[in-house]
Amino acid sequence: MRGDFSAVFAALKPALAGEASRLAVKIDSPTEYTLVTKAASPYPQHKGQPMWFGAVKIGKAYVSYHLMPLYMNAPLAKTISPSLRKHMQGKSCFNFKVPPQAEAVEELRRLTAAAADHWARQKLL
Helix, strand or coil: CHHHHHHHHHHHHHHHHCCCCCCEEEEECCCEEEEEEEEECCCHHHCCCEEEEEEEEECCCCEEEEEHHHHHCHHHHCCCCHHHHCCEECCCEEEECCCCCHHHHHHHHHHHHHHHHHHHHCCCC
């Protein structure tokens, strides 16, 4: 089923990849695109490793768009539209079975940029 989700992955990846210049690309494969911070995390639980910022991953049942800064930014999470919220699983993951509408991709791009801005202000990038 992974092949069926390539169009979904292709639609979502640019929303995350738009922040690649401020972050480090950890994985860039046909089934996963992951960004981490360039700097080591200041938090002890990360043991001096970079923090995981986000990813787009093809899974068995859907394509996931993970945006970890949503855990740390309740005001930003509150801006998620009801239509995009329908795709949420947990606090920082959005799942898609079909390519999302352009509006959803644009909202994910906006959320991702705002999340990177938030981490930059906190000097986490």
